Amino acid sequence: MLALLRDQGALLPLPKYDNCWLARTDPRDVARVESRTVLVTERRGDAVPAAGSAMGNWMSPQDFEAAAQERFPGCMEGRTLYVLPFCMGPPGSALCRAGLQLTDSAYVVASMRIMTRVGADYVSAALARGDFVRCLHALGRPRDGDPPGMASWPCDPARTLIAHLPSQRRVASYGSGYGGNSLLGKKCFALRIASCMARDEGWLAEHMLILGVRDPQGVKRYLAAAFPSACGKTNLAMMTPALPGWSVTCVGDDIAWMRFDDDGRLRAINPERGFFGVAPGTSPSTNPVAMATIRRDTIFTNVGHTSDGGACWDPIDRQLPPGTTVTSWLGRPWAPGDPEPSAHPNSRFCAPAANCPIMDPAWEDPAGVPIDAIVFGGRRPSGVPLVFEAFDWPHGVFVGSAMRSEATAAAEHTGGRLLHDPFAMRPFFGYNAARHLSHWLALGARPRPAGAPPLPRLFHVNWFLRDDATGSAAWPGFGHNIRVLAWICRRVQGAEPARATPIGWFPLEGALGVGGDEHRKLFPLSKAFWERETRELRRFYLENYGAELPNQIAEQLEGLEGRVRAM
Numbered sequence: 001m002l003a004l005l006r007d008q009g010a011l012l013p014l015p016k017y018d019n020c021w022l023a024r025t026d027p028r029d030v031a032r033v034e035s036r037t038v039l040v041t042e043r044r045g046d047a048v049p050a051a052g053s054a055m056g057n058w059m060s061p062q063d064f065e066a067a068a069q070e071r072f073p074g075c076m077e078g079r080t081l082y083v084l085p086f087c088m089g090p091p092g093s094a095l096c097r098a099g100l101q102l103t104d105s106a107y108v109v110a111s112m113r114i115m116t117r118v119g120a121d122y123v124s125a126a127l128a129r130g131d132f133v134r135c136l137h138a139l140g141r142p143r144d145g146d147p148p149g150m151a152s153w154p155c156d157p158a159r160t161l162i163a164h165l166p167s168q169r170r171v172a173s174y175g176s177g178y179g180g181n182s183l184l185g186k187k188c189f190a191l192r193i194a195s196c197m198a199r200d201e202g203w204l205a206e207h208m209l210i211l212g213v214r215d216p217q218g219v220k221r222y223l224a225a226a227f228p229s230a231c232g233k234t235n236l237a238m239m240t241p242a243l244p245g246w247s248v249t250c251v252g253d254d255i256a257w258m259r260f261d262d263d264g265r266l267r268a269i270n271p272e273r274g275f276f277g278v279a280p281g282t283s284p285s286t287n288p289v290a291m292a293t294i295r296r297d298t299i300f301t302n303v304g305h306t307s308d309g310g311a312c313w314d315p316i317d318r319q320l321p322p323g324t325t326v327t328s329w330l331g332r333p334w335a336p337g338d339p340e341p342s343a344h345p346n347s348r349f350c351a352p353a354a355n356c357p358i359m360d361p362a363w364e365d366p367a368g369v370p371i372d373a374i375v376f377g378g379r380r381p382s383g384v385p386l387v388f389e390a391f392d393w394p395h396g397v398f399v400g401s402a403m404r405s406e407a408t409a410a411a412e413h414t415g416g417r418l419l420h421d422p423f424a425m426r427p428f429f430g431y432n433a434a435r436h437l438s439h440w441l442a443l444g445a446r447p448r449p450a451g452a453p454p455l456p457r458l459f460h461v462n463w464f465l466r467d468d469a470t471g472s473a474a475w476p477g478f479g480h481n482i483r484v485l486a487w488i489c490r491r492v493q494g495a496e497p498a499r500a501t502p503i504g505w506f507p508l509e510g511a512l513g514v515g516g517d518e519h520r521k522l523f524p525l526s527k528a529f530w531e532r533e534t535r536e537l538r539r540f541y542l543e544n545y546g547a548e549l550p551n552q553i554a555e556q557l558e559g560l561e562g563r564v565r566a567m
């Protein structure tokens with residue numbers, strides 16, 4: 001497939017590394033298209049809450065049939081159709097699921113072979129039973145009169161449509177070759193369709209990384225963590241700890257499928273087999289483990305490339321040896337200081353997980369890994385502390401529902417817009433987001449077997465606090481985040497006292513190795529801030545969930561409002 005793509009001019013070899021390639025897309029096809037991503041259900045209320053539309057897009061089955069008829073018939077004429085049977089999750093796991101993708105893109109075939117387990121042997125029994133997700137993908141064909149686009153990257157941006165039919169366990173994606181729209185095992189299946197399966201079958205399909213943390217005494221714990229796109233999930237999942245004696249191992253960097261086992265323990269698998277990570281910002285200092293992972297067998301998309309056959313992006317493009325020249329993702333000569341970046345801000349690496357030097361020994365364990373803590377987080381420049389623990393499961397679900405994060409494309413110091421992103425799932429809900437909250441609440445309230453371990457503890461973190469006076473980062477982040485993970489592990493162990501605040505449990509001063517002013521900066525507790533935050537949350541719930549907001553979440557908000565009033 002790779003040689004074929006090379007011969008077609010669709011992939012450029014990167015001879016500086018081993019079996020690495022560069023794809024450059026049509027500049028109109030560079031990201032997920034949320035506005036063209038729809039859930040097709042008979043009743044609108046099964047897809048989105050009646051109150052608002054920010055939590056997804058609904059399409060009626062009749063409109064979908066008409067849209068599909070306008071797009072699919074004949075759209076692959078003259079191309080090769082590939083049939084990809086694939087498995088999401090470690091084969092043999094009770095949690096893994098089968099898919100079958102049809103596609104007319106060789107790039108998609110090559111990428112799906114990295115991101116999923118492709119092969120009929122993995123899924124023959126499920127295929128024979130008809131128990132698989134039906135994934136149709138077509139690059140599309142512009143209509144007469146539309147701009148023709150690039151021969152090496154066909155697509156139809158004017159008519160792109162990513163449709164999900166959850167009741168039929170079916171996806172139909174037309175018009176885009178870009179990862180999130182075309183590698184249907186990932187967001188379409190493993191999040192949107194799988195979240196419907198999970199709702200029906202009593203488990204969870206979430207936009208979460210999974211990592212292992214081992215303390216200096218050798219005690220190992222696993223955490224799952226939800227962050228919106230581009231908040232450093234891959235960096236956290238591959239962290240190099242800055243505390244001696246601690247180690248981190250990676251189970252997954254984007255998606256977790258989790259289920260309570262017969263003993264009442266929450267277990268997680270990573271349904272994927274590779275990383276589809278954002279390249280810009282990844283560097284030897286921010287993520288040396290990712291840098292080692294992408295030295296071989298990797299397909300890069302929309303990065304720049306260097307005259308010595310390497311890939312580059314910000315900041316690597318600014319640190320090249322003298323004499324090295326750069327070609328940008330648009331195929332133009334590029335030099336440091338140019339106003340346009342050498343790589344598209346959403347450029348990616350697609351690399352096999354097996355190449356990651358810190359994959360956890362149990363990352364493919366069919367039983368999954370036991371989850372002790374679930375962490376929510378966002379990019380919050382002020383007001384929200386570095387870490388706090390929720391009081392209990394319902395309070396933690398409320399904290400997940402209240403997640404907000406600064407839009408990452410916003411310029412520094414312009415007060416980037418804060419977007420609500422409950423559970424980091426806003427673009428990925430497969431069904432009505434209000435019912436997703438009820439599902440989480442119900443799972444926590446289920447009777448637990450005798451002798452079951454306690455429910456996982458729920459936390460919120462914020463690596464992105466800024467010093468109000470200087471505007472600089474208040475927390476070093478990256479490897480230093482281990483200090484926060486260590487606190488979380490000690491809390492789980494029951495060995496760590498904490499301070500109850502109106503927001504949740506805060507670390508005691510000194511518990512993270514910082515005291516005095518530094519501690520106060522990292523753990524702000526401002527009545528005025530939380531009054532604004534709760535007012536905004538009330539507006540958000542009303543406009544997006546209305547009367548469908550679960551009572552327990554409304555009660556949690558009232559509880560927080562009352563505690564803030566009493567501050």
Ligand code: OXD
Pocket residue numbers: 032180228229230254276
């Ligand atoms: C991703 C995303 O590509 O969340 O993982 O957008």
Ligand code: MN
Pocket residue numbers: 207229254
């Ligand atoms: Mn993601």
